[in-house]
Amino acid sequence: MTNHEHVEESCAEALAQVQAFLHNELPVSDADLIRAHLNACEKCLENFDVEALISRMLRRSCSSPPAPANLRVRLTALRVTYRLDDH
Numbered sequence: 001m002t003n004h005e006h007v008e009e010s011c012a013e014a015l016a017q018v019q020a021f022l023h024n025e026l027p028v029s030d031a032d033l034i035r036a037h038l039n040a041c042e043k044c045l046e047n048f049d050v051e052a053l054i055s056r057m058l059r060r061s062c063s064s065p066p067a068p069a070n071l072r073v074r075l076t077a078l079r080v081t082y083r084l085d086d087h
C-alpha cells in the first residue's frame with residue numbers, strides 16, 4: 001500500500017516535532033500542522049501522549065518512577081485537555 005507508506009512518513013515528521021510542540025517552540029503554523037495530524041491519526045495521538053508524559057516526567061524528576069495509576073490518570077487528562085483545546 002503506497003498510501004500507507006505516505007501516512008507513515010507524515011507520522012515520522014509529526015513525531016519528530018512533538019517535543020518542540022510540547023515545549024511551545026514551534027511557530028503557530030507548524031504547531032497547527034502537528035495538532036491537525038495528531039487529531040487525525042490515532043497512532044500518533046498515542047505516541048504524542050507517551051511523549052508528553054515522558055517530557056513532564058523528565059522536567060519534574062528523573063529519580064521517582066510514577067505509579068501506574070498516576071500514569072493512567074494523566075493520560076486521560078491529557079486526552080481530554082487535547083480534545084477540548086482542539087475544538
Ligand SMILES: [Zn+2]
Pocket residue numbers: 007010011012014037041042043044045
Ligand atoms: Zn500519524
